[in-house]
Amino acid sequence: MAWQGCIGEAGQRIVAHVRRTPVMQAEIGGYSVALKLEQMQHTGSFKARGAFNTLLQATVPEAGIVAASGGNHGAAVAYAAARLGHRARISVPEIAGPAKIALIRAQGADLQVVPGAYAEAAARAAEWQAATGAMQVHPYDAEATVAGQGTVMAEWEDQGLDADTVLIAVGGGGLIAGALGWLEGRRRVVAVEPETSCALHAALAAGAPVDVEVSGVAANALGARRIGGLCYGLAEAQGVASVLVSDAAILEAQALLWREVRQLVEPAGATALAALLSGAYRPAAGERVAVLICGGNIAPDPLA
Numbered sequence: 001m002a003w004q005g006c007i008g009e010a011g012q013r014i015v016a017h018v019r020r021t022p023v024m025q026a027e028i029g030g031y032s033v034a035l036k037l038e039q040m041q042h043t044g045s046f047k048a049r050g051a052f053n054t055l056l057q058a059t060v061p062e063a064g065i066v067a068a069s070g071g072n073h074g075a076a077v078a079y080a081a082a083r084l085g086h087r088a089r090i091s092v093p094e095i096a097g098p099a100k101i102a103l104i105r106a107q108g109a110d111l112q113v114v115p116g117a118y119a120e121a122a123a124r125a126a127e128w129q130a131a132t133g134a135m136q137v138h139p140y141d142a143e144a145t146v147a148g149q150g151t152v153m154a155e156w157e158d159q160g161l162d163a164d165t166v167l168i169a170v171g172g173g174g175l176i177a178g179a180l181g182w183l184e185g186r187r188r189v190v191a192v193e194p195e196t197s198c199a200l201h202a203a204l205a206a207g208a209p210v211d212v213e214v215s216g217v218a219a220n221a222l223g224a225r226r227i228g229g230l231c232y233g234l235a236e237a238q239g240v241a242s243v244l245v246s247d248a249a250i251l252e253a254q255a256l257l258w259r260e261v262r263q264l265v266e267p268a269g270a271t272a273l274a275a276l277l278s279g280a281y282r283p284a285a286g287e288r289v290a291v292l293i294c295g296g297n298i299a300p301d302p303l304a
Helices: 003-014 047-056 072-084 098-106 118-132 143-158 174-183 199-206 229-238 247-261 267-278
Strands: 023-028 031-037 065-068 088-093 110-114 165-169 188-194 241-245 289-293
Touching: 003 047, 003 143, 003 174, 023 247, 031 267, 047 072, 047 143, 065 072, 065 118, 072 088, 072 098, 088 098, 088 118, 098 110, 110 118, 143 174, 143 229, 143 289, 165 174, 165 267, 174 188, 174 229, 188 199, 188 267, 199 229, 199 241, 241 267, 247 267, 267 289
Parallel strands: 031 289, 065 088, 088 110, 165 188, 165 289, 188 241
Antiparallel strands: 023 031
16 A cells, blocks of 8 residues: 555645644653644544545445544544535444534534444444445544545644654554554654553554453543554554553643643543653653644533
């Protein structure tokens, strides 16, 4: 797969539909770190990139679009569908939480809230696809999705990224797969996962994707039960390191992002930074570190 070419084409395809999100150099918890503020993307996460890239190159059937999501993907698909004139049906689990559910509903999608976790929402979406012929937009394990998410890293480099190592939070793996596809080993990429939702970590240890149990403060964004095959292949081929962080470390990183740089993010958005602040990832002397902030849909909405 010629990922750089696909990601470059995706960037041209979606440029009129997504925000060029800001970057900053910040002192947080005693570290100087480059931040990419992708929580400022449409609907509060990087997911709009993959959604627009998928829909803009597809022939959408009359039945419209269906997606299963822990919250952020569903909001992004609903947003992209509404702006491109397509019907969308979004299935989310109850653990998505009221803030993300309200965000999806505000985009005008047909919203189905399903008891259980993401797997139950995915099953409901698959049933709808089979019954109606609707087009399903996968949240992470599809080439168009990964290429769209890879535009984050391409954009960041275009903005002058000066880093040896980039820390990226991982759920199903679409975001880090896109970064790996674009960088092709030119920078070190470290995968950061919650201890209680660690599909990539488990897969790398087992030598293949495996099912994991999912829980914790970031589960509604990083709670994939099995890592995507595209992500696993890229991560395994490039020897990506995976580090784990506790819920307490995630919440502390979330608090520091607010207290020290006034960035309000959801737990998933703070997970990559948590690896640096907690010592799960220890940079070498002089190592330049960057952190991708991936989502800002905090629950409960502080201004609701």
